[in-house]
Amino acid sequence: MSDETSDPAVRDFVRAARERFLTDLSDWLRIASISADPQQAGEVERSAQWLAEKLHLAGFPTVEVWPTDGRPAVYAHWPSEDPEAPTVLVYGHHDVQPVDPLELWESAPFEPLLRDTPYGQELVGRGAIDDKGQVWFHTLGLAAHLATTGRSTPAVHLKLLVEGEEESGSPHFAQLLRDRADELRCDVVVVSDTGVYGRDTISVCTGMRGLIECQLDITGPAGDLHSGSFGGAVPNPATVLARLVAALHDADGRVTLPGFYDKVVPLGDRERELLAALPFDERRWLADAQSTATYGEAGFTTLERIWARPTAEVNGIWGGYTGPGGKTIVPAHAHAKLSFRLAAAMDPADVAGQFEQWLADRRADGTLPAGIEAVATFEKQGVRPCLTPLDHPALQAVTRAMGRAFETEVRYTREGGSGPEADLAEILAVPVVFLGVGLPDDRIHAPNEKADVEFLLRGAEAVAYLWSDLASWRPPRAPR
Amino acid sequence: MSDETSDPAVRDFVRAARERFLTDLSDWLRIASISADPQQAGEVERSAQWLAEKLHLAGFPTVEVWPTDGRPAVYAHWPSEDPEAPTVLVYGHHDVQPVDPLELWESAPFEPLLRDTPYGQELVGRGAIDDKGQVWFHTLGLAAHLATTGRSTPAVHLKLLVEGEEESGSPHFAQLLRDRADELRCDVVVVSDTGVYGRDTISVCTGMRGLIECQLDITGPAGDLHSGSFGGAVPNPATVLARLVAALHDADGRVTLPGFYDKVVPLGDRERELLAALPFDERRWLADAQSTATYGEAGFTTLERIWARPTAEVNGIWGGYTGPGGKTIVPAHAHAKLSFRLAAAMDPADVAGQFEQWLADRRADGTLPAGIEAVATFEKQGVRPCLTPLDHPALQAVTRAMGRAFETEVRYTREGGSGPEADLAEILAVPVVFLGVGLPDDRIHAPNEKADVEFLLRGAEAVAYLWSDLASWRPPRAPR
Numbered sequence: 001m002s003d004e005t006s007d008p009a010v011r012d013f014v015r016a017a018r019e020r021f022l023t024d025l026s027d028w029l030r031i032a033s034i035s036a037d038p039q040q041a042g043e044v045e046r047s048a049q050w051l052a053e054k055l056h057l058a059g060f061p062t063v064e065v066w067p068t069d070g071r072p073a074v075y076a077h078w079p080s081e082d083p084e085a086p087t088v089l090v091y092g093h094h095d096v097q098p099v100d101p102l103e104l105w106e107s108a109p110f111e112p113l114l115r116d117t118p119y120g121q122e123l124v125g126r127g128a129i130d131d132k133g134q135v136w137f138h139t140l141g142l143a144a145h146l147a148t149t150g151r152s153t154p155a156v157h158l159k160l161l162v163e164g165e166e167e168s169g170s171p172h173f174a175q176l177l178r179d180r181a182d183e184l185r186c187d188v189v190v191v192s193d194t195g196v197y198g199r200d201t202i203s204v205c206t207g208m209r210g211l212i213e214c215q216l217d218i219t220g221p222a223g224d225l226h227s228g229s230f231g232g233a234v235p236n237p238a239t240v241l242a243r244l245v246a247a248l249h250d251a252d253g254r255v256t257l258p259g260f261y262d263k264v265v266p267l268g269d270r271e272r273e274l275l276a277a278l279p280f281d282e283r284r285w286l287a288d289a290q291s292t293a294t295y296g297e298a299g300f301t302t303l304e305r306i307w308a309r310p311t312a313e314v315n316g317i318w319g320g321y322t323g324p325g326g327k328t329i330v331p332a333h334a335h336a337k338l339s340f341r342l343a344a345a346m347d348p349a350d351v352a353g354q355f356e357q358w359l360a361d362r363r364a365d366g367t368l369p370a371g372i373e374a375v376a377t378f379e380k381q382g383v384r385p386c387l388t389p390l391d392h393p394a395l396q397a398v399t400r401a402m403g404r405a406f407e408t409e410v411r412y413t414r415e416g417g418s419g420p421e422a423d424l425a426e427i428l429a430v431p432v433v434f435l436g437v438g439l440p441d442d443r444i445h446a447p448n449e450k451a452d453v454e455f456l457l458r459g460a461e462a463v464a465y466l467w468s469d470l471a472s473w474r475p476p477r478a479p480r
Numbered sequence: 481m482s483d484e485t486s487d488p489a490v491r492d493f494v495r496a497a498r499e500r501f502l503t504d505l506s507d508w509l510r511i512a513s514i515s516a517d518p519q520q521a522g523e524v525e526r527s528a529q530w531l532a533e534k535l536h537l538a539g540f541p542t543v544e545v546w547p548t549d550g551r552p553a554v555y556a557h558w559p560s561e562d563p564e565a566p567t568v569l570v571y572g573h574h575d576v577q578p579v580d581p582l583e584l585w586e587s588a589p590f591e592p593l594l595r596d597t598p599y600g601q602e603l604v605g606r607g608a609i610d611d612k613g614q615v616w617f618h619t620l621g622l623a624a625h626l627a628t629t630g631r632s633t634p635a636v637h638l639k640l641l642v643e644g645e646e647e648s649g650s651p652h653f654a655q656l657l658r659d660r661a662d663e664l665r666c667d668v669v670v671v672s673d674t675g676v677y678g679r680d681t682i683s684v685c686t687g688m689r690g691l692i693e694c695q696l697d698i699t700g701p702a703g704d705l706h707s708g709s710f711g712g713a714v715p716n717p718a719t720v721l722a723r724l725v726a727a728l729h730d731a732d733g734r735v736t737l738p739g740f741y742d743k744v745v746p747l748g749d750r751e752r753e754l755l756a757a758l759p760f761d762e763r764r765w766l767a768d769a770q771s772t773a774t775y776g777e778a779g780f781t782t783l784e785r786i787w788a789r790p791t792a793e794v795n796g797i798w799g800g801y802t803g804p805g806g807k808t809i810v811p812a813h814a815h816a817k818l819s820f821r822l823a824a825a826m827d828p829a830d831v832a833g834q835f836e837q838w839l840a841d842r843r844a845d846g847t848l849p850a851g852i853e854a855v856a857t858f859e860k861q862g863v864r865p866c867l868t869p870l871d872h873p874a875l876q877a878v879t880r881a882m883g884r885a886f887e888t889e890v891r892y893t894r895e896g897g898s899g900p901e902a903d904l905a906e907i908l909a910v911p912v913v914f915l916g917v918g919l920p921d922d923r924i925h926a927p928n929e930k931a932d933v934e935f936l937l938r939g940a941e942a943v944a945y946l947w948s949d950l951a952s953w954r955p956p957r958a959p960r
């Protein structure tokens with residue numbers, strides 16, 4: 001992969017467009033498109049309109065703002081002259097995270113600031129890298145692709161889908177994909193909303209974990225009881241909750257839900273070798289985790305645990321008296337919010353049933369005694385995991401494009417988090433590949449979010465290479 | 481015990497004084513002496529002054545209002561002519577519980593209401609039974625004692641201590657006892673702040689459980705973590721807290737703190753027989769407990785569990801995200817409020833050390849992994865348990881007095897709760913006996929608190945018998 005070299009024409013084109021690229025992106029960053037804040041609904045709308053207008057100016061013959069029951073998405077389509085070319089759908093989002101705590105920002109979050117760094121320059125502002133910067137480099141990459149190949153249309157049938165609710169959980173995204181399935185038909189999805197492993201370790205993400213959440217409600221006595229009058233003679237819901245949570249893992253740190261691991265794609269030797277070869281600095285990782293020790297499933301490394309293994313986590317727990325001082329009660333009820341990260345190819349729809357069976361087993365073994373009810377309420381549909389095999393032609397093409405843009409060997413990572421990208425894979429029934437240039441220190445979701453300008457430009461360069469490369473790919477076509 | 485009979489003279493005296501007794505008590509009940517409410521400090525003060533004046537009028541040669549750093553107590557002393565007579569200290573309290581939820585009261589809480597019941601009449605109002613009614617029957621009992629024996633002084637050296645902070649945890653009571661130890665010197669304490677087992681099962685309480693509370697703070701990562709990026713690879717404080725809470729009991733429901741049971745006075749065969757002979761209706765008890773099942777330490781009945789066995793209870797638990805919806809974090813910390821009820825003769829001062837050792841053991845066995853800190857903060861001093869042996873002469877005298885007043889066999893109970901009574905036993909170094917006439921359905925601490933008028937009058941009668949009976953007791957005197 002390291003034998004791929006950059007194309008001076010592409011590079012020169014991208015460099016020459018630098019000022020204009022940053023000026024336009026800064027305009028977009030001034031729009032406070034916070035999807036989680038109902039007060040900013042107008043700004044998210046404005047952000048969609050801004051992007052639609054720019055895509056139109058960039059030459060896309062079809063540009064539409066797609067309303068949803070929430071915030072709008074932007075869709076654009078530019079077919080290739082070559083009817084045999086594959087169809088690529090680029091995914092990104094134009095909404096941004098909230099900005100609090102505002103007092104920790106060194107500059108106003110929606111007044112983008114270009115400043116020098118030891119590596120060049122960075123653009124500071126909400127959305128700089130997550131995800132406006134990464135959507136925006138696609139326009140530059142496409143322009144470079146067209147200009148340097150002398151084409152009037154892209155080498156692939158190019159579609160863009162830029163949603164407006166990613167930062168508030170994409171509540172209407174799956175429905176949008178189903179409603180617009182015809183227009184969104186494609187052979188591969190290119191997601192530009194992730195990052196590389198490090199400044200000196202350029203990488204391509206091959207998959208994400210899935211997710212399903214539930215709330216576990218434990219009820220005992222109909223009201224809080226005086227622990228003097230009743231304590232020691234009735235079951236305590238908070239104690240039972242604790243025993244259930246404790247029973248969720250075995251001594252090896254494995255989740256005890258029956259069948260939980262049945263569908264998990266095991267890590268292959270080749271991928272384990274590649275992961276092990278990444279320059280992983282545990283001390284540094286622990287510093288990022290603000291933790292003094294690692295902990296997890298026996299038999300797996302830290303990177304394997306967060307990227308390729310499923311988990312059960314307590315996100316919140318509460319019950320009884322939690323104010324100052326004490327109150328000697330047996331609480332009437334106790335609760336936990338649980339979330340399960342899912343490794344490929346687990347199905348979120350399986351987990352609720354497994355949990356029901358697990359609760360029945362706990363009833364049978366006495367962990368859940370008479371006098372206590374336990375109800376787990378799962379969200380209707382979680383997020384699927386996704387994983388593209390290392391030998392997939394589209395993944396290989398992205399790898400080559402990134403290798404040429406950064407002039408280095410490209411490694412493979414996964415993403416431990418979960419996102420609507422998996423819905424794309426599931427609903428559109430195509431593979432998803434990731435082309436992202438975020439850096440671990442970009443402070444996404446945090447104050448002073450920034451994008452490294454050099455990395456954004458390399459992203460544009462990678463896009464220019466990718467469309468040319470993918471043009472010759474002939475994906476297997478199922479009869480439609 | 482059932483062979484004791486009532487004295488018609490005492491009974492007639494008490495009956496004749498009924499109207500006056502209720503009129504005066506109602507006056508007192510109109511004073512809203514809520515010690516937990518700083519706004520009512522003046523009312524607690526007024527309640528103390530009201531009682532002091534009445535005790536003075538009743539003939540006590542010494543009556544004092546004792547200030548504390550909180551609300552005042554009332555002290556009164558009436559020595560016997562007989563220097564050899566034992567000294568008895570009566571304990572009660574003149575403060576009352578808050579009244580919320582006010583909307584559930586059928587009459588105004590501080591406008592006492594006399595109303596008919598299937599059994600006679602009841603006086604409804606905050607403090608009617610807890611504890612003004614039970615303090616007030618002592619004045620009537622003493623008057624009956626003096627009038628029917630023709631004495632000008634009580635047959636025992638009589639002291640009263642009526643505190644003003646019982647319903648807010650008696651924060652200054654132990655200090656008051658230490659400061660006033662000389663004046664409070666006595667041979668036995670008679671506590672009138674409890675009840676009988678039931679309308680048809682007259683009983684005397686022989687002891688109370690002790691109590692010590694702590695907060696357990698579990699800290700992990702320095703901040704909440706994204707469960708996608710870090711979940712499964714760092715220890716989760718909420719999970720660890722759950723494992724610790726689960727480990728607090730073994731499979732038999734016994735508390736696992738090392739040495740926890742070492743000092744517990746085992747239940748004797750005689751007391752187990754007496755407890756088993758009480759008419760215990762488990763269905764009814766469960767209805768009171770608002771629970772559908774009992775649960776507790778193996779090998780003990782429900783009454784034994786709540787009266788004579790120590791416990792560990794979770795009073796509250798919290799950590800992480802507890803709002804609507806979900807938030808996929810690994811929480812930075814999690815907490816539990818724990819309380820331990822202590823059986824005679826456990827020492828609250830032992831528990832913190834046992835807990836420290838227990839935490840060290842959990843560290844050693846891996847329940848508490850690297851990366852997680854656990855700190856238990858115990859309150860400075862808990863409440864001691866107290867227990868008077870069945871064969872103690874003062875307890876026998878109370879039993880006879882109650883038997884005569886109610887003309888029935890008297891049973892023995894204990895109290896599962898904890899109170900300042902144990903401080904009396906500990907600091908004054910004398911036994912504590914209980915003479916109380918509350919009923920299980922008196923709704924203490926709840927809306928529509930009431931006292932059964934007949935039971936208050938029987939309490940007065942018992943007092944009259946008790947002072948005559950105790951007069952001949954010659955307690956063992958340690959050299960002073």
